[in-house]
Amino acid sequence: xxxxxxxxxxxxxxxxxxxxxxxxxxxxxxxxxxxxxxxxxxxxxxxxxxxxxxxxxxxxxxxxxxxxxxxxxxxxxxxxxxxxxxxxxxxxxxxxxxxxxxxxxxxxxxxxxxxxxxxxxxxxxxxxxxxxxxxxxxxxxxxxxxxxxxxxxxxxxxxxxxxxxxxxxxxxxxxxxxxxxxxxxxxxxxxxxxxxxxxxxxxxxxxxxxxxxxxxxxxxxxxxxxxxxxxxxxxxxxxxxxxxxxxxxxxxxxxxxxxxxxxxxxxxxxxxxxxxxxxxxxxxxxxxxxxxxxxxxxxxxxxxxxxxxxxxxxxxxxxxxxxxxxxxxxxxxxxxxxxxxxxxxxxxxxxxxxxxxxxxxxxxxxxxxxxxxxxxxxxxxxxxxxxxxxxxxxxxxxxxxxxxxxxxxxxxxxxxxxxxxxxxxxxxxxxxxxxxxxxxxxxxxxxxxxxxxxxxxxxxxxxxxxxxxxxxxxxxxxxxxxxxxxxxxxxxxxxxxxxxxxxxxxxxxxxxxxxxxxxxxxxxxxxxxxxxxxxxxxxxxxxxxxxxxxxxxx
Amino acid sequence: xxxxxxxxxxxxxxxxxxxxxxxxxxxxxxxxxxxxxxxxxxxxxxxxxxxxxxxxxxxxxxxxxxxxxxxxxxxxxxxxxxxxxxxxxxxxxxxxxxxxxxxxxxxxxxxxxxxxxxxxxxxxxxxxxxxxxxxxxxxxxxxxxxxxxxxxxxxxxxxxxxxxxxxxxxxxxxxxxxxxxxxxxxxxxxxxxxxxxxxxxxxxxxxxxxxxxxxxxxxxxxxxxxxxxxxxxxxxxxxxxxxxxxxxxxxxxxxxxxxxxxxxxxxxxxxxxxxxxxxxxxxxxxxxxxxxxxxxxxxxxxxxxxxxxxxxxxxxxxxxxxxxxxxxxxxxxxxxxxxxxxxxxxxxx
Numbered sequence: 001x002x003x004x005x006x007x008x009x010x011x012x013x014x015x016x017x018x019x020x021x022x023x024x025x026x027x028x029x030x031x032x033x034x035x036x037x038x039x040x041x042x043x044x045x046x047x048x049x050x051x052x053x054x055x056x057x058x059x060x061x062x063x064x065x066x067x068x069x070x071x072x073x074x075x076x077x078x079x080x081x082x083x084x085x086x087x088x089x090x091x092x093x094x095x096x097x098x099x100x101x102x103x104x105x106x107x108x109x110x111x112x113x114x115x116x117x118x119x120x121x122x123x124x125x126x127x128x129x130x131x132x133x134x135x136x137x138x139x140x141x142x143x144x145x146x147x148x149x150x151x152x153x154x155x156x157x158x159x160x161x162x163x164x165x166x167x168x169x170x171x172x173x174x175x176x177x178x179x180x181x182x183x184x185x186x187x188x189x190x191x192x193x194x195x196x197x198x199x200x201x202x203x204x205x206x207x208x209x210x211x212x213x214x215x216x217x218x219x220x221x222x223x224x225x226x227x228x229x230x231x232x233x234x235x236x237x238x239x240x241x242x243x244x245x246x247x248x249x250x251x252x253x254x255x256x257x258x259x260x261x262x263x264x265x266x267x268x269x270x271x272x273x274x275x276x277x278x279x280x281x282x283x284x285x286x287x288x289x290x291x292x293x294x295x296x297x298x299x300x301x302x303x304x305x306x307x308x309x310x311x312x313x314x315x316x317x318x319x320x321x322x323x324x325x326x327x328x329x330x331x332x333x334x335x336x337x338x339x340x341x342x343x344x345x346x347x348x349x350x351x352x353x354x355x356x357x358x359x360x361x362x363x364x365x366x367x368x369x370x371x372x373x374x375x376x377x378x379x380x381x382x383x384x385x386x387x388x389x390x391x392x393x394x395x396x397x398x399x400x401x402x403x404x405x406x407x408x409x410x411x412x413x414x415x416x417x418x419x420x421x422x423x424x425x426x427x428x429x430x431x432x433x434x435x436x437x438x439x440x441x442x443x444x445x446x447x448x449x450x451x452x453x454x455x456x457x458x459x460x461x462x463x464x465x466x467x468x469x470x471x472x473x474x475x476x477x478x479x480x481x482x483x484x485x486x487x488x489x490x491x492x493x494x495x496x497x498x499x500x501x502x503x504x505x506x507x508x509x510x511x512x513x514x515x516x517x518x519x520x521x522x523x524x525x526x527x528x529x530x531x532x533x534x535x536x537x538x539x540x541x542x543x544x545x546x547x548x549x550x551x552x553x554x
Numbered sequence: 555x556x557x558x559x560x561x562x563x564x565x566x567x568x569x570x571x572x573x574x575x576x577x578x579x580x581x582x583x584x585x586x587x588x589x590x591x592x593x594x595x596x597x598x599x600x601x602x603x604x605x606x607x608x609x610x611x612x613x614x615x616x617x618x619x620x621x622x623x624x625x626x627x628x629x630x631x632x633x634x635x636x637x638x639x640x641x642x643x644x645x646x647x648x649x650x651x652x653x654x655x656x657x658x659x660x661x662x663x664x665x666x667x668x669x670x671x672x673x674x675x676x677x678x679x680x681x682x683x684x685x686x687x688x689x690x691x692x693x694x695x696x697x698x699x700x701x702x703x704x705x706x707x708x709x710x711x712x713x714x715x716x717x718x719x720x721x722x723x724x725x726x727x728x729x730x731x732x733x734x735x736x737x738x739x740x741x742x743x744x745x746x747x748x749x750x751x752x753x754x755x756x757x758x759x760x761x762x763x764x765x766x767x768x769x770x771x772x773x774x775x776x777x778x779x780x781x782x783x784x785x786x787x788x789x790x791x792x793x794x795x796x797x798x799x800x801x802x803x804x805x806x807x808x809x810x811x812x813x814x815x816x817x818x819x820x821x822x823x824x825x826x827x828x829x830x831x832x833x834x835x836x837x838x839x840x841x842x843x844x845x846x847x848x849x850x851x852x853x854x855x856x857x858x859x860x861x862x863x864x865x866x867x868x869x870x871x872x873x874x875x876x877x878x879x880x881x882x883x884x885x886x887x888x889x890x891x892x893x894x895x896x897x898x899x900x901x902x903x
Contacts (some may be wrong), residue, residue, distance in 0.1 A: 374696070386694035388647070395651035397696070400726065401628065409725045410697075416723075417696060510765075 008169075008204035011177055015123055018206040019180075020230050021260040031114045034086040038110050038249045042242060043103065051102050052092075057141065058109065058240040059086050065237050073233075079113065082545040104241070108186040110194065119209060119232035126207055129197075129228035163195070166494075167205050167367035167429060171380055172308055173372045174207050179304035180258050182287050183208060184243055184422055185309070188277055188428075189317045190216070196262060196310070197229045199365050209254055210262035211247070211283065212545045250284050255290035255305060265422060271327035273320065273543035275311075275426050281412070288411050288418065291373045294402045296396050296430040304382050309368035309373070309425040313496075315435040317512040318542075324540035328459070366429040366494060375421030408424045419554065427547060431494040432484055434501075434510030436491060439541035440475045442468060442530055444554045459535045466532040473530045476554050478503050483553050493548060514541055562628035563734055566612060566642060568595060568616075569845055570707035571659055572633035573608040575735075579631070582610035582734050584714065588616050589623050591634075598765070608711045624649030629730055630659070631701070632685075635818060635846040636662025639685055643692035650693045652771045656741035657720060659700040659733050660685045661755035662848035668876045682796075682859055684752040699727040701735075702755035706821065710740075716743035719807045721751035743806055750798035754804030754807040757792055758815060759823045759849030760856065760870055761785030765816035766827020767876070767883050781869075782816050783892075788869045791903045795865050800901055823849035830876060831883045850877060868893050 015021055021028055022247055045051065057443060063086060067080045075081075089105055092098050175181060193212060200208055211234035217223040232249065253435045255517045263283045268274035294302040302451050317323065369377050372384040372394050383391045397414070447470050450458055485500070487493045498509055508525070515537050523539040524531050532538055562585040565576040576588045588610075590596035596618045598844060599664060602612045610616075617623060623630065624646060634642050639660055650656075666681040685689070686698045699722030705852045712714055720742055725847035728744035738741045745751050768778045789812075790803045801809055815821040819828065829839045836850065857874040860867055875881045881889070 026566075254810075387691070390648070392652060392694050399653040402653075407726055413723045414696075441806075 008173065008202065010204040010206075020121050020207050020209055021123060023209075023254065023257055023259055023526065028523070029120065030117060030257065031111075034246065034249050034253050035110050035114050035239040036108070037247050037253065038242075039103075041249070042106060042110075042245060051106065052098075054241060055102060055105055055109075055407065057087055057090055058089055059243055061240060062238070062283050069237060071214065071218055073214055073223070075116070082273045084110065089305065100192075102149055109242055110246055113238075113243050113252070116235070117232050117247060117250050119229050119230055119502055121207070121209070121230045122228060123230040125224075130219070131223050153265055154373055161362060163198070164362060164364040165199060165202065165367065165441045166364050166431070168369050169367050171370055172367050173203060173205065174380050175306045175382055176260060176376065179390070180255055180292065180305050181205075181208070181253070181260040181370075182305060183260070183262045184265045184284075184307060184309050185262070186312055186426055187269050188273070188314060189269060189319055190222075190265070192269075193229075193231075194225060195312060195363070199310075199367075200262075206352065210264075211251065213268075228317050244282065246281060248289075251283055252286035252290045252293070255287060256294055259304060261287075265419070269319070269323060271330070273317070273324060273327075273540035275423075275544065275545045277423060277547060279422060281415045281419060284419060284422075285411065285415045288373045288414050289445060291394065292398045292404065292406070292411065295398060302395075304378075305373055306378060306382065307371040307422065309371070309422050309429065311366040311368070311429040311431065313364045313366065313431040313433070315433050316364070316515055317516050320515065320540045321518060321534075321537055324536050327540075328456070328536060362433075362496070362497070366431055368425045368429050371418075371421060371425070373418060375418045387516070412527050428492055429494055430544075431496055432488075432499060432545065433496045433513065434499055434506045435513035436510075436541065437477060437480060437484065437499075437543045438507055438510035438523060439514050439538055440550065441473060441480055441544040441554070442532060443477060443538050443542035444551060445533075446532065446535070447554065455539075459539065461535065465496050466535060470525065470528045470530055470532040474503055474507065477507055479553055480550055481506070483550060484548075487548060514538075556815040558582050559734065560628045561629070561734070562587060564589065564623045564630040566620075566623070566632040566646070567591075567599050567634040568599060568605060569633060569635070570606060570608070571705065572631075573605045574705070574710040575631055575633055575659060575701075576614045577608060577611045578733055578737070578740055578789040579591075581605065586611070586614045587623050587627060589612050589620055589868055590616055590858040591638075593618055599689065602792055606711075620646050621649045624651075624654065629654060629655045629734065631657050632689075633659040634774060636660050636664060636685065636848060637846065637851065638798075640664055640688050640692065641815055643688055644696020645816055646890075647693040648694050651884055652694050652696060654693075654695045655697045655699070656689050656693075656695050656729055657684045657701055657722070658689065658700045659705075659772055660848075661702065661853060663756060663855050664688045665851075677687060682855060684749060684756070686748055686752060697724050697727050698722060698748070698762040699731060700752050701731065702751050702809045702811060703743075704806065706814055706858070707820055708820050713739060715739045715800065717743065717810075718744050719751055719805065719868065721745040721748045721800075721802070721807070723748055725846045733765060745802055745805070745807070747799055750793060750802040751794060752791040753798045754789070754802050755811060756848070756852055757856075758808065758812045759847070759852050760823055760873060761789060761812060761821035763814040763830075763847070763853065763877075764873055766821075766829075767831040767873075768827075768859040768884070769824075770828040771883060771887060773802060773887070778816070782812060784895070785816075787899060787901070790845055791865055792870070794836055794901060796859075797862055811857075818854070826850060827874040831902045835879070836877050842897045853877060868895075 001112055059082060064084045066082055080513060085108065092101050095101055110233070143175060148535060155182055155357070172181065183196065185192060207230045209232060212226050212231040214233045214235040218228060218234060232250065251261065264283055265279040267280040270276060291305045340361040372378050374394070374397055376384045376392065378384050384394050386392050444462060446458060450461070482493060484493060488495050499506065501509070511523055518537060520534045521534065522534040522541065559582055561583050563579050564581045564587045565572050565579065566589045568588060568590045572588070576586050590599060596616050599605055599610065599616045600604055627698055634643065641848065664685065665685040686700060689695055689698050699720050701718050701720050703718035705718055706802045717740065720728050722728050723746060732742045732744065743765070761782065764781060765778060768781050789808070790800055793803060794800065813825055822843060822845060826839055826849065830836065841848070853870055853873050856867065856870050869892065872886045876886050878882055
């Protein structure tokens with residue numbers, strides 16, 4: 001607790017130098033560029049569908065969405081807009097100049113989407129939100145932990161003590177001065193956005209823009225934070241090519257304008273509790289396209305784009321029970337599931353935050369080494385390095401016969417290379433706590449005890465079958481710990497400092513932390529036994545260590 | 555049709571296939587650089603302009619400076635035995651840039667034996683890589699492809715018609731390969747499944763050795779058809795277990811190459827089998843051969859690999875025993891005829 005941690009100075013002193021400020025001041029120019037580019041791209045088409053068909057299906061689906069699945073955040077004129085567009089489209093048949101009208105409709109839709117997506121960053125509300133996240137949380141923390149309400153003004157404890165930023169924060173700061181950063185964190189909890197927002201300002205970086213699910217804007221408290229932290233809106237209900245193209249162009253263009261961005265490449269929160277093992281390639285692809293486009297426009301002066309993987313290490317996830325239930329229902333192919341979410345209203349979140357700051361549980365945020373858009377490591381000067389440490393020119397990846405050319409298929413393959421590398425980095429930077437390992441050991445032992453049962457039957461075992469002998473548990477825990485420490489030596493995973501303590505201590509620490517905020521603790525020790533009180537939550541926490549091949553050792 | 559493109563294209567390796575490929579490329583490209591590792595061989599090739607049965611085309615230039623190859627050529631075809639491949643890549647890699655395109659024609663594995671006994675980790679015992687993986691590991695090149703199919707070099711030298719598959723994750727690599735190779739006597743197909751295509755070419759060599767033994771014992775065409783068909787099934791099973799897809803095995807790189815190599819004594823692997831059946835020892839055979847028979851090494855590698863992979867590979871195991879003199883060819887034949895094969899084909903389900 002008392003060890004001193006660095007305080008980072010802002011890398012850009014003047015707010016008007018922030019790329020995000022530039023973007024919000026020139027919002028109109030920016031949106032015009034986006035809209036024009038999307039329009040040109042879509043007019044060229046991919047040959048699969050005609051513009052006519054594309055418009056027809058989009059309009060039909062949008063009308064269905066407005067009627068069947070409206071949200072509070074939706075624009076008031078949603079229905080009127082789509083009705084009007086449909087009318088216009090139906091009238092085309094009688095018109096002579098079909099193509100012109102179709103193009104007009106397309107442009108109207110794109111412009112509307114642009115306006116829906118655009119974030120409303122505002123300097124002063126950013127400052128306020130920033131104050132809330134740092135001072136506000138810190139005050140809460142002091143009040144709860146030190147000496148009751150009076151100490152609310154004490155500076156004894158603040159967020160830094162609770163959240164450890166590890167890995168390569170210094171390199172991230174350096175790279176942010178040289179080029180444009182794309183942070184790609186793992187995604188386990190809705191708290192992630194706020195947490196990353198805090199980390200960004202803690203490291204003295206200017207605010208990042210990021211796409212946040214529109215559903216989160218339904219919740220007022222989150223909407224406020226997200227708007228002020230530079231979020232743009234991402235509506236998962238809209239899956240039509242026009243919307244997706246607009247979204248991608250928005251992200252690509254913002255990168256070209258030099259706006260640092262934040263993507264959660266896993267898409268949504270990990271339902272199973274496992275680290276992402278497949279990423280959404282769409283948004284990642286915009287980083288590659290933007291890099292190519294910058295090189296093509298500016299040659300040697302092109303600003304580099306850096307991908308920085310971030311692993312958020314919690315020992316608990318507030319939403320774990322609901323996430324894992326959703327996961328199980330999906331994989332179990334139950335026909336019906338309802339999204340019930342612990343983050344569904346502001347009150348629940350406040351309660352959670354209170355809990356979070358009053359109990360002591362470390363969170364660490366691992367900042368990975370910077371990568372170029374092909375997944376090569378970069379040095380502190382921002383130069384790409386090959387696997388032998390030789391400097392390579394990122395431009396060479398986009399050359400054909402000495403010239404930069406656009407090759408969609410090539411870039412799609414590059415996204416896969418990048419995504420594979422990001423996943424590798426996640427596994428490498430994932431920090432193992434004893435709580436992860438107690439959950440893993442206990443669940444794997446349960447599986448071994450019941451080899452004939454499938455997962456769903458194991459989760460339904462009755463109370464008397466949910467006990468494990470402590471000595472056997474300890475033996476397995478130690479064995480697995482040895483393997484993890486060896487993986488750690490090979491730089492394949494990270495471990496928490498307390499992880500190396502004596503086995504009994506380590507286990508106690510782990511048991512105290514695993515799912516500590518849940519109404520029902522998943523795992524406890526009673527005399528010489530380990531009791532599993534909630535098998536599915538335990539399964540969730542156990543999943544965090546899947547993918548390392550540990551199952552071979554138990 | 556001659557010299558349609560002004561490009562300078564590189565070939566690494568002056569074996570039979572390397573030379574045949576250089577000639578095919580010379581037909582379409584203005585200049586082909588053929589890299590020879592061995593100075594003596596280079597001098598001889600420059601002097602005679604002949605390599606075995608191949609007359610080297612006029613616009614093929616023999617060079618011994620690998621950096622020159624990388625400097626002058628954007629597209630390079632490495633055609634060297636798998637055993638020398640990694641070493642060759644290490645030599646070439648400092649000169650390679652991410653704009654290079656590499657299309658290899660090597661039908662063997664890279665096998666890395668790691669002896670870390672005091673390691674508690676089980677997984678990293680032996681590592682097997684295809685050549686495209688070796689290229690990725692050793693260089694910054696990502697645009698990688700392979701060329702596979704029934705390409706008996708001597709037939710190509712005689713300007714007889716043939717066809718190949720170029721496989722790559724990148725369409726542009728396939729297009730480049732097609733552009734530089736396709737002619738009225740050489741068809742080029744494309745595939746996006748690089749790894750499976752590589753596996754086809756590698757695994758078929760095992761079966762070619764076996765087919766040679768059947769012919770060596772003069773067991774007739776029925777027996778050989780039986781053997782090739784079962785061999786095909788085994789290839790697919792191994793390929794699938796290694797993460798490959800079935801489709802390429804049914805195409806030119808799989809069945810196509812299998813038919814050619816199992817019925818021609820122009821194939822080195824087939825010849826090894828043929829001579830084993832007549833009682834020669836493996837060491838004698840390999841000693842007398844000018845070029846490497848990849849199949850022998852592949853049999854050893856798959857034998858090692860199968861220890862950690864529970865699939866039945868009766869043909870490979872039997873051939874392993876033959877080449878390591880644990881059983882005779884006759885005993886192997888008797889064993890195979892009694893082998894309890896269950897269903898005929900399972901891999902399509």
